[in-house]
Amino acid sequence: MILSAYERIIARRYLLPGKGEAFIFLVASISLLAVTLGVAALIIVMSVMNGFRAELFDKIVGINGHAVIQGYNGELANWRPILEATRKTPGVTSAIPLIEQPLMATHAGRVEGVLLRGMALNDVNNNNLIRSNIREGHLNELKAGSNNVIIGIRLAEQLGIHAGDDISLISPAGQTTPFGTVPRIVSYRVAAIFEVGVYDYDKAFVIMPLSDAQTLLMMNDTVGIIEIKTNNADRVGQILDPLKDRVANVGVLQDWRNMNASLFQALSVERVVMFWILALIILVAAFNILSSLIMLVRAKNRDIAILRTMGASRIAMLKIFMAVGLAIGSLGTLAGVILAFVILYFRQPLVNAIQYFSGQNLWDPSIRIITELPARVDLIEVIGIIALSIGSSFLFTLYPAWKAASTDPVEVLRYE
Structure with a gap:
């Protein structure tokens, strides 16, 4: 929409408060603020939802792969x-043998349920999610037969427990006696402590070399799971059909x-619902623009009539x-985008500050699953939100x- 010089001057004049127009300016300012908050809230929430899903997916896949072949019993x-056939399947990028077994762990009188994971040393070292998140100790100390584990x-x-301490694992697969099976209790040294960022994994996993896990669980040369990764997570079903x-x-x-269907389906539904709920804020802000413009037209009736008599066209008024x-x-949309990016950039310090001053744990990883508040901005989504905001503003100005364009200058000036 191209404005002539005098149209720009008049439009700029109407954007600023005039004598006796403070209330109209206040309503317009509230409209701008409402658009700003609506756009910012929508971008922030959608980015956090995207980040939560992406972070959760990346870490679940980083630990559990895209699929697993799990043996009976x-x-x-x-x-x-089976491992060899899996690795030769087109689209499969990796397949590794694993052992996973729930056990009990003790240290200094404390007892916790754990999930023992036995992995080949090469697979542990090649797992970037573990290798890049060692918080204490040294991963290279994890060796077959060294009696070392990482937790x-x-x-x-x-x-x-700290790196270098001992942890005792209690396995129900023990020696059979006339009085029943005696559980095995084996002590291991903690070589390293890792943090992958998923609370359930960080609280449960004890990882040891595959051969040591087979010895502890008396599994001889068998494994429990083959973990598979593919080159396309969305086509994993089609890729693995031949197997x-x-x-x-x-x-x-x-x-x-299949393994996380309820979780990702809930996230998907919540994401759609949150979008439409927060989009209503933008629509309410657009209604505020409508009301402020109606009041402005009423207040400027005489000005419009004078401009029309001076030669201004209906199109110019429109x-x-x-x-x-x-x-x-x-302006509200631009301010909302800037505010959203600022808040997203400083999201974790803001959460920490609010927790500090309120004394409440707003992001409890035991409930939220992910350790820190994630965010991932989708540029297409941001453009869509901007289009929604400006498009709504445009429709409500019509x-x-x-x-204003329909004002009859004769009728107005007759009674003024």
């Missing part, structure tokens, strides 16, 4: 040919969608009042602008 018989940081906090018949007799093939409404909407 926790043991995968004749697993080597999650939350488990270390619960048991009061279903091969593993049907020995185990179950599950992908990340453009002037549309420009005023769009200016309020556009009626008052049309009323």
